[in-house]
Amino acid sequence: MQDKTLEQTGEVSPVSLDSCSNLNTYNWLQDIPDTARSFDIVEVKFKNTRKGFYRNVHQLRLKKGDIVAVEASPGHDIGIVSLVGELVALQMKKYRVDPEDENMKKIYRRAKEADLQKWKEAIRLEHSTMIKARKIAADLNLDMKIGDVEYQGDKTKAIFYYIADERVDFRELIKVLAEEFRIRIEMRQIGVRQEAGRIGGIGPCGRELCCSTWIANFVSVTTGAARQQELSLNPQKLAGQCGKLKCCLNYELECYLDATRDFPDGSIVLETEEGPLYHQKTDVFSRMMWYSTEKESAGRQVCLSVDRVNEIIAMNRKGIPVKKIIEEVVNIGVAPGQTGNDLHNDDPERFSKNRKKKGGSRKRGKNRPNRKEKRNS
Template structure:
């Protein structure tokens, strides 16, 4: 999504907000909250909430107290408390909606994580901040060379300089635990800055980079998803999906987060389904489970002696057979229950292929017709030549 500033003019040239890679209006960033209370005034005698939300690089957001009662609005650049020194960020949300965001993230008003705002950023603060941001790409390139020289099994994904330029946070991904004590000494002595290492998961890395998923849309983690819940292979089993890691894994290499979206619906639908490891006892023999259609409420069983013939049964019918088996009774056959089923399988002859792809030799038929026409023309020419002779 983009705002009006990122649209094109009459000649098709992108307008842009002249912010050199960062949105200047705040509406292009990830997970931006729309301030629908901006045009509303507070009741008489009620003061404005003194905590604001400040946005930093890569959509990182924190809450800060406006203890000095500065006139702050969305889009202002402010200098906030950091450890050590100060940091520079952009105000992304003010007012009563900040309370909702703090409640959503379970942050209390008197929490130690809520620090204070020093001042509105001066021009000198902004110049130092931009100069530090301009160094990030070159520092990242040199840092990767240092990591390769030390032989550490880690990947430096991004670097974020603090607003005063005295500290840098190095974000990295690694499969195992990494001893980077020597790396910190090398980085601190090379760049003359305070170094902080922060490990991010593969899902967070994919959210930062972004991309297009197999569904054809932008990744959920880079657009709207805020909490990364664990995804297990049982979610795919409940939904009767093939356990193919190439199809179930996302761009981060982990199982797709969307496997959890419809899981609750499948679990509710499976409450009345019997266990698939229970055999159905009939006078014709034992019947074994083959497959199921969850939302149609159908299960397919086949006799153990004849596994090629599948019989479709409804959930209530299967539960009835299981109850009879528990009572020590056997049903005559499954066919008598299948005949009562309202859902009938379509015969193979009902399938029609309008494209003509049911035949592997469909391209050869045309050639044969042409050859037959040529032979007929040759025979006619020969006959006519004989008559003339």
């Protein structure tokens, strides 16, 4: 899609400039005059999730969306200005980058027509280079997957992003790639979540993947987050497109932890005069807990409030007998007045083969003239 835009219009795809991406930063100081020149460091974004901070040594009047040529090692790279002014200082503080670093790379100039032409040619080479690199890695029997390739703006260097479960000796691979493509090779390992963020996609919620839009730092997600929220431990529903647990499982976890702070442990058995009660499920929002008289079955259940459960646990610890609390036992199964199917209100004989059909008989020979008789008439 990006290549097609470059070939047809000769311009940079607007997707790289204005899409919902975690590279985008809203500049809420843009309407204040002279804020762009108050800080001499500019934030520049490149392909997918790569960003960098560069010193504006020539005091160029830059704004968001400008294409610039920046210092690289070796040569130069082409990037798009994503943020200028005082907000860059906040971004550097967020990523713990020292603004006084003397080794910080600098901006050379605004990109010229020749720079843009070479940059577009480099972008067109990335997909074919990735396919060839995958074949070369397979021929060398390397247990790794090359997920993406990013060319430097001057076509002198390329970064190969790969995924591997174990340590991989790719020294021979680098030699073969350098001979094949005649460029400097840099291998950079990423995880499956970073790969999903670089590729992008649509999640089961119908929105763009969080890892490709706004998540910058990945936090580990465990099945405990799903248990805390009383979610079904179905791997197919809990896993994202990367194959790992969905990052969104952590979004409401703190709210659930705060709401269940005074909830008793579900492993505690309630002792009553009618016998023990075993925990089955918890409704966090209504603060109700369901207990059953049978440990392995949910045939007879009683619903208690969290406060009542805490009261019973306190009485058990003090040895105070708990009187009858199961006033209304819920039978799990077919409710009274219901049949075994969802259509119990309809006629139960509606599927009977012997049932007489309405609208008269449609059998051949009845109420239907013979074809020969019809022709003769």
